Amino acid sequence: MTLVQLRHLIALAESGSFSKSAQALYITQPALSRSIRALEDELGTPLFDRVGRRSELTSFGHEVVSRARQLVFEAGELHDSGRRMREGQGGVLRIGMGSGPGAMLMTPLLMRMATRHPKVRVVVARGGTDLLAQALRARTLDALVVDARSLDPAADLEVSELREMLGVFMCRRGHPLTRLRKGVTFEAVQRYPVASTPLSEEVARSLIETYGPDAHPEHCVTLQCEEVASLIDVARRSDAVLLAIRAAAPDLVELKMTPPIERVARFGLVTLRRRTEAPGLSIVRELIQELMHD
Secondary structure, three states: OOHHHHHHHHHHHHHOOHHHHHHHHOOOHHHHHHHHHHHHHHHOOOOEEEEOOEEEEOHHHHHHHHHHHHHHHHHHHHHHHHHHHHOOOOOEEEEEEOHHHHHHHHHHHHHHHHHHOOOOEEEEEEOOHHHHHHHHHOOOOOEEEEEHHHOOOOOOEEEEEEEEEOEEEEEOOOOHHHHOOOOEOHHHHOOOOEEEOOOOHHHHHHHHHHHOHHHOHHHHOOEEOOOHHHHHHHHHHOOOEEEEEHHHOOOOEEOOEOOOOOOOEEEEEEEEOOOOOOOOHHHHHHHHHHHOOO
16 A cells, blocks of 8 residues: 555545545546555455445544544645755764864854754764764764864775865964064974874874984874863863964964975865765864865
């Protein structure tokens, strides 16, 4: 049996007339008769008694119509639920964010969902790229926004919305390094605590090529954690120097390094190949396009 047949059944039960029901359903009377007959054949018993010009439900027909109304209602609810999810009005969005993307996207994402899509349940997970990738593969997350350079290449992962962003050394206003007029050397930076989130091997290689072996994060970074917001707060309130993407802390002073640091972050949206995309993910894509740029 099909939903179409059940709708035909309900229409005929309500009107008692094949001609009126066919007209209301915008089908021919013979087509309606065939539909009802096929349903009766499948169920193995008559659903209507023909009493004069009217068609009245049998005892079993009453039971079938009652269940049919519930099935049609539930089907309509499923259809509406799918529409609401497509339009960002319902469902669940589970997104994992690395430290850099989290600093730029997490609050704007939560604000947008709260103000424009209040019926969507949003779950944001934070952590290292490896752990987030495990959660994505376990289907407990729908997508990740992470530094693509820290992600091991894999055939089951798809990276899109790539954004390369400038990494810089930053400090608070009034920091002693801001008074150097001829540019800041890496040796000068090393006189102070250096704060950073975990950096990929590509970033480490770039730092070494630019400033020498002492610039490897294992040697130069003295304050490290996954939450860049905490490191930004430390840099605001101490002489610590923060190594992060410029956009993460616009109120800090960018140090004019000699030589200048190369770009160190390449952020992207990571999803599983051949998996249907969560409807709310289009909102994340919009925010990446709006916010993730120098």
